[in-house]
Amino acid sequence: MNSGYIDGETSAILGDRTLPPGFHHPHASEQARLIAEQGTILRAQVGSGVHGTSVSGQDDRDEMGICLEPPEYVTGIARVPAGVNAETAMVEFEQYQRHTVWDQPGGIANRSGVGDLDVVIYSARKWARLALGGNPTVLLLLFVPANEVVYRNTAGAELTANAHQFVSQLAAGRFLGYLGAQRRAMTGQSGAHTNRPELVAEHGYDTKYAMHALRLGVQGIELLSTGRITLPVPEPEREHLRSIRRGEVALDDVVAAIDDVEQKLVNLKAKSAVPAEPNREWVNAWLHRSYQTYWDGRSSVSSLDD
The missing domain is CATH 3.30.460 (Beta Polymerase; domain 2)
Structure with missing residues (x-):
């Protein structure tokens, strides 16, 4: 995919910068x-x-x-x-x-x-x-x-x-906000929006929003604990997220898992290993x-x- 050279995670990678042509959109001239x-x-x-x-x-x-x-x-x-x-x-x-x-x-x-x-x-x-x-x-x-x-x-x-x-403790509030939005969307709560009604019809909830809600919690906890985010998501969390995405996890179990990471984020918002600012x-x-x-x-x- 890339030309140039790769020497660790912070070297130059001189790949293709070409972007799709403009469109009738305010940010696409x-x-x-x-x-x-x-x-x-x-x-x-x-x-x-x-x-x-x-x-x-x-x-x-x-x-x-x-x-x-x-x-x-x-x-x-x-x-x-x-x-x-x-x-x-x-x-x-x-x-x-x-x-x-x-x-x-x-x-x-x-x-x-x-x-x-x-x-x-x-x-x-x-x-x-x-x-x-x-x-x-x-x-x-x-x-x-x-x-x-x-x-x-x-x-x-x-x-x-x-x-x-x-990286700072400011991220805690933002991760919690994004997690909450995904959580509301996964069950179609009032004021939320889902554009995947087929997932709700098949599984009883939007499995993609559910996966993202839990992923945000997992990654937010890692960031506030270590100052880094590991990509891809490490196992066993990755396969758990994929199983949610496939609709293999009951809604009650998904909600419980999200509740758990959300509470951990709340705790880290009050005290974490990363700088305050x-x-x-x-x-x-x-x-x-x-x-x-x-x-x-x-x-x-x-x-x-x-």
């Missing part, structure tokens, strides 16, 4: 695609495949990445079109988001399935803000093993080598250094072209 593609510093698989919880023949591929945008989008007021063929609507560049299933009849309303790619490339500044707040989804990118990394340059390698700078000074310095290096490189290329 061609200009946004070029910014994300050219400025990518890190991109990896982040879905069920990297967790080890995928079920054969049922999953799409989820990827997440980080990019550095040109200076006019950071220090200036430059904007990008709100999707392809957007005549006047402009938005601040925060990410490039694209689902290949949108190309099928039905467009954005379609649900991704087998063989589809869902990819989002965040601005490094937006990604860092989310990660510093303990967002489980974006923090995961720091712990993806090398064999699941699509692209990682020097700036991306430095970032993953310093994953601990982002992330290292914002390091993150700020990394952002400044990475952007400046990227901009200097762009200036050098422009000078050679003149």
Whole structure:
């Protein structure tokens, strides 16, 4: 999948940065695609495949990445079109988001399935803000093993080598929030949403939401206890999650397991082994250094072209 070289978990992996073409979506203009593609510093698989919880023949591929945008989008007021063929609507560049299933009849309303790619490339500044707040989804990118990394340059390698700078007790509240949302969705509680009614009809609950709720608990406990997330999920937890995904575990047993990890997260929120706050000074310095290096490189290329 990758070209370049792999030497441990924090070396450069110079794979293909190509992104699917733009679409009629506010974060999918061609200009946004070029910014994300050219400025990518890190991109990896982040879905069920990297967790080890995928079920054969049922999953799409989820990827997440980080990019550095040109200076006019950071220090200036430059904007990008709100999707392809957007005549006047402009938005601040925060990410490039694209689902290949949108190309099928039905467009954005379609649900991704087998063989589809869902990819989002965040601005490094937006990604860092989310990660510093303990967002489980974006923090995961720091712990993806090398064999699941699509692209990682020097700036991306430095970032993953310093994953601990982002880890703090703030993550406890975010993991609990995400776990709670997945839990409500798995049983269709009031205010929750499920787009997999076929799972509810067959098993009595949404087995995918149930699996994710328990996975979040397991990974949150590990992060707050050790400062790391092991990917894929270690055994025997991984097979237990897969059995839930397949609908082989009774709802009462699933609820009991989620109750258990939720309580452990509550306890860790009060007292855990990780720092109370992330290292914002390091993150700020990394952002400044990475952007400046990227901009200097762009200036050098422009000078050679003149």
